[in-house]
Amino acid sequence: MDILSNIPPHLFRMIIAVAVVLGFVFANATVMGYLERKLAGRFQRRLGPMEVGWHGILQMPVDGIKLIAKQLIVPDNVAGILFYVAPLIAMSPVALPFLVIPFAPGLQVIDLDVGAIFVLTMISFNTVAVFLAGWSSNNNYAMIGAMRAVAQNIAYEIPILLSVLAIGLMTNTFSMKGIIEAQKSIWFIIVQPAAFIMMFICSIAETNRAPFDLPEAESELTAGFHTEYSGIAFSLFMIAEYTYMFVNCCLVATLFLGGWKGIPLPFGDYSSCIWFFAKVYFLMFVIVWCRWTFPRVRFDQLMNFAWKYLIPFSLVNLLITAILVKLL
Amino acid sequence: MKKYFSDLVTGAKSLVAGFIVTFKALLSPVVTVQYPREKLPVGKGYRGHPILILEDDTGRPKCIACGSCMRLCPSQCITVQGEKKEGDKRKYPTVFQVDFTRCSLCGTCSEVCPVAALEYSDVYGLAGFTREEFQYDLLADLPGLVETGFKPVSAD
Amino acid sequence: MTPQAVSKPIHYRYFINMGPQHPSTHGVLRLVVGLYGEYVLSLEPVIGYGHRMQELMAERRPWPAFLPNTARMDYACGLPHQHCYLLAIEKMLGIAVAQRGEYLRVITTEINRIVSHLLWLGANLLDLGAFTPILYCFDDRENFLDILEDVTGSRLTHCWYRAGGVLNDVPADFADRLRAVIKRMYGRFEIYKNLVTDNIIFQKRTKDIGIITPDLARRYGATGPVLRGSGIAYDIRKSMPYSIYPQLDFDIPVGEQGDCFDRYIVHIEEMRQSLRIIEQCIDRLPEGEVRTKLPKKMTLPPGDCTFSVEGARGEVTYYLVGDGSDVPYRLKVRAPCFSNLSLLPELCEDMLLADMIATMGSLDLVIPEVDR
Numbered sequence: 001m002d003i004l005s006n007i008p009p010h011l012f013r014m015i016i017a018v019a020v021v022l023g024f025v026f027a028n029a030t031v032m033g034y035l036e037r038k039l040a041g042r043f044q045r046r047l048g049p050m051e052v053g054w055h056g057i058l059q060m061p062v063d064g065i066k067l068i069a070k071q072l073i074v075p076d077n078v079a080g081i082l083f084y085v086a087p088l089i090a091m092s093p094v095a096l097p098f099l100v101i102p103f104a105p106g107l108q109v110i111d112l113d114v115g116a117i118f119v120l121t122m123i124s125f126n127t128v129a130v131f132l133a134g135w136s137s138n139n140n141y142a143m144i145g146a147m148r149a150v151a152q153n154i155a156y157e158i159p160i161l162l163s164v165l166a167i168g169l170m171t172n173t174f175s176m177k178g179i180i181e182a183q184k185s186i187w188f189i190i191v192q193p194a195a196f197i198m199m200f201i202c203s204i205a206e207t208n209r210a211p212f213d214l215p216e217a218e219s220e221l222t223a224g225f226h227t228e229y230s231g232i233a234f235s236l237f238m239i240a241e242y243t244y245m246f247v248n249c250c251l252v253a254t255l256f257l258g259g260w261k262g263i264p265l266p267f268g269d270y271s272s273c274i275w276f277f278a279k280v281y282f283l284m285f286v287i288v289w290c291r292w293t294f295p296r297v298r299f300d301q302l303m304n305f306a307w308k309y310l311i312p313f314s315l316v317n318l319l320i321t322a323i324l325v326k327l328l
Numbered sequence: 329m330k331k332y333f334s335d336l337v338t339g340a341k342s343l344v345a346g347f348i349v350t351f352k353a354l355l356s357p358v359v360t361v362q363y364p365r366e367k368l369p370v371g372k373g374y375r376g377h378p379i380l381i382l383e384d385d386t387g388r389p390k391c392i393a394c395g396s397c398m399r400l401c402p403s404q405c406i407t408v409q410g411e412k413k414e415g416d417k418r419k420y421p422t423v424f425q426v427d428f429t430r431c432s433l434c435g436t437c438s439e440v441c442p443v444a445a446l447e448y449s450d451v452y453g454l455a456g457f458t459r460e461e462f463q464y465d466l467l468a469d470l471p472g473l474v475e476t477g478f479k480p481v482s483a484d
Numbered sequence: 485m486t487p488q489a490v491s492k493p494i495h496y497r498y499f500i501n502m503g504p505q506h507p508s509t510h511g512v513l514r515l516v517v518g519l520y521g522e523y524v525l526s527l528e529p530v531i532g533y534g535h536r537m538q539e540l541m542a543e544r545r546p547w548p549a550f551l552p553n554t555a556r557m558d559y560a561c562g563l564p565h566q567h568c569y570l571l572a573i574e575k576m577l578g579i580a581v582a583q584r585g586e587y588l589r590v591i592t593t594e595i596n597r598i599v600s601h602l603l604w605l606g607a608n609l610l611d612l613g614a615f616t617p618i619l620y621c622f623d624d625r626e627n628f629l630d631i632l633e634d635v636t637g638s639r640l641t642h643c644w645y646r647a648g649g650v651l652n653d654v655p656a657d658f659a660d661r662l663r664a665v666i667k668r669m670y671g672r673f674e675i676y677k678n679l680v681t682d683n684i685i686f687q688k689r690t691k692d693i694g695i696i697t698p699d700l701a702r703r704y705g706a707t708g709p710v711l712r713g714s715g716i717a718y719d720i721r722k723s724m725p726y727s728i729y730p731q732l733d734f735d736i737p738v739g740e741q742g743d744c745f746d747r748y749i750v751h752i753e754e755m756r757q758s759l760r761i762i763e764q765c766i767d768r769l770p771e772g773e774v775r776t777k778l779p780k781k782m783t784l785p786p787g788d789c790t791f792s793v794e795g796a797r798g799e800v801t802y803y804l805v806g807d808g809s810d811v812p813y814r815l816k817v818r819a820p821c822f823s824n825l826s827l828l829p830e831l832c833e834d835m836l837l838a839d840m841i842a843t844m845g846s847l848d849l850v851i852p853e854v855d856r
Binding site for chain 2: 545548549550551552553556616620623630633634635636637638641643644646651652655675678679682683684685687
């Protein structure tokens with residue numbers, strides 16, 4: 001008893017938080033994997049997974065078990081330890097953005113002053129993992145994919161930051177909670193529609209989703225940076241991708257859609273949480289919708305779009321915001 | 329400069345049009361069937377593997393074991409032997425084998441048959457683990473026919 | 485923006501082996517691609533993985549026994565091959581074809597052309613990274629294949645044409661069903677327009693990409709939509725009319741500058757024209773026998789004969805030599821895909837890898853037809 005009382009209560013809280021977050025990460029990947037396949041089916045006028053469980057609802061857990069049970073095939077001449085580390089690097093930082101995401105008024109681990117920036121920083125870690133994976137695989141397809149991923153992510157982080165900056169100018173804070181509080185009267189999607197659209201497009205590109213899925217463009221590069229990965233290593237990349245998608249959508253929902261705010265629902269304290277998740281999953285639905293509608297852009301077009309359209313537009317948007325904030 | 333902005337507008341419009349197409353598809357009913365659970369009716373003209381047609385009154389094959397099909401089969405996958413037993417008016421087949429691994433379902437055998445004794449089943453999706461499973465003896469029961477309750481068209 | 489030509493630092497070239505198992509080398513084509521960054525410096529198609537000695541098979545058996553093989557030359561569009569083989573045989577033997585049989589042959593050939601173009605459309609978009617259109621294409625394709633199945637007995641490797649006509653008459657509801665499907669198909673073009681043709685990403689990916697100049701197309705003997713995309717209105721159905729095509733009213737769509745987008749437009753327009761041809765044929769379908777009565781055994785006279793028809797991918801030519809027996813002495817098939825593939829190395833120099841895939845997809849290659 002003495003020992004237990006000597007342990008600071010923070011530690012328990014942290015352990016519980018980590019367990020909950022990791023559990024959520026896997027659950028989110030499962031749900032999103034299922035929804036993506038189901039939606040893909042319906043967009044293509046077929047049913048999607050139907051065999052395992054009611055309407056295929058157990059398909060993703062079963063797939064997960066299969067992937068975990070599979071042999072991890074390591075090709076010859078991979079760059080040793082880096083090959084093994086890359087999926088771990090992809091996976092490990094995914095828990096950190098959850099620290100600052102405000103799911104509901106009281107449901108936030110810590111409200112950092114630089115919350116939005118912190119989330120973006122953690123998301124950029126993925127680039128390192130993708131590049132390491134591509135580099136260490138000793139495969140030309142993987143290498144091309146990795147190079148594309150780096151160039152793409154660097155180009156698209158700039159407009160994201162500039163859009164966040166526009167919000168920061170209006171709210172005087174990057175704290176996630178502060179930004180939500182600032183949207184008391186009106187959501188920022190109405191005040192800053194251009195920033196919203198640009199930020200949303202960029203977050204699709206940032207998470208390497210179609211139509212910007214160039215690092216894993218399957219018709220060109222078979223599977224891109226994860227060509228040589230199998231089993232659990234591959235699924236770690238997939239889980240990381242879905243989690244980054246979720247985090248990106250959380251950020252967009254917080255910055256532009258008023259976070260947990262919404263018409264009161266008859267669920268007491270839970271209603272704000274429900275609103276938050278509804279907004280996030282709606283954004284994820286739009287991302288999935290994009291993927292099953294459009295062809296893939298070419299690499300130089302992708303860069304052109306970032307440097308010729310998104311970055312100038314976000315700069316102009318920032319300038320206008322700054323002037324208006326100063327004047328009003 | 330004008331093109332720079334007009335590209336943006338037309339591009340955005342076209343993307344929205346694409347969104348509408350797929351969203352309509354999302355709301356419209358599915359067009360596929362869950363294949364092993366539900367099956368679509370097979371087209372009337374579909375050609376499965378060859379089968380022998382029986383005489384209505386005697387229940388014996390119409391085949392007279394003339395061997396036309398065997399000779400003219402492009403894949404040479406048919407083996408026919410026949411003999412005229414005591415008390416029979418004509419030759420009946422004693423061996424009628426089809427090597428289905430080689431059959432190209434071209435329709436020649438039933439086309440050349442002088443007594444129209446060959447037909448095609450509507451069995452599809454046949455699968456097996458060995459080649460031997462596809463050495464069909466048309467005089468014996470054939471796989472798939474019993475389950476589907478197939479009757480040759482000209483037998484009715 | 486077209487990528488600028490890069491100077492060729494051949495020492496920095498690295499290779500990737502695309503295929504024989506690669507998502508976008510449909511079938512069993514292998515491409516040895518030398519790259520500098522993402523620019524294609526050299527490209528070498530390696531063919532022969534699907535070689536089945538079809539022509540030799542024809543020289544070992546009586547000519548009617550080769551009919552099933554003709555449909556297996558080109559898995560996506562087999563009926564023009566069968567049509568061509570039989571037209572060559574009929575020309576050689578002087579067989580008159582039953583009128584109704586010939587109309588039915590043209591109807592089914594055109595259905596097969598639409599089916600093949602729909603497959604191309606979906607596969608090409610898959611190469612460009614759009615996953616959904618191929619499912620819509622297959623939806624349409626199934627409607628046509630159902631009709632073909634009812635008529636010819638199979639969905640893919642049809643063997644229905646016979647010397648002097650076709651094997652059997654069509655079902656009674658054939659014309660009505662076909663009309664309904666054609667009507668539906670006309671409506672479906674709107675979907676493809678909204679989803680694909682007008683799409684800005686698709687246009688950026690295909691316009692000014694992979695430009696085949698008329699000169700390049702002529703030098704390599706390209707035919708079919710590849711040639712017509714370059715603005716040359718060369719279609720065997722018009723330029724060397726055969727069968728009943730002279731009596732039918734249809735246009736030859738041509739492109740303007742020969743890029744991937746033009747080839748796409750030509751494919752789409754050809755589908756419309758095929759629908760028009762089918763409609764006319766149904767309206768004029770004569771009554772009567774579908775097949776002329778022929779003697780049991782017909783030997784090929786000494787001498788040779790060639791015949792060309794317009795397949796879905798271009799000019800299909802069968803060259804047949806007889807020696808007085810019923811076994812052809814020699815059969816040579818000119819498959820359009822071989823010529824269309826052969827211009828790929830020159831076309832794809834200094835291209836981006838992604839454009840190379842888009843260009844290859846737009847050529848509508850069926851590798852078993854190249855290998856035979």
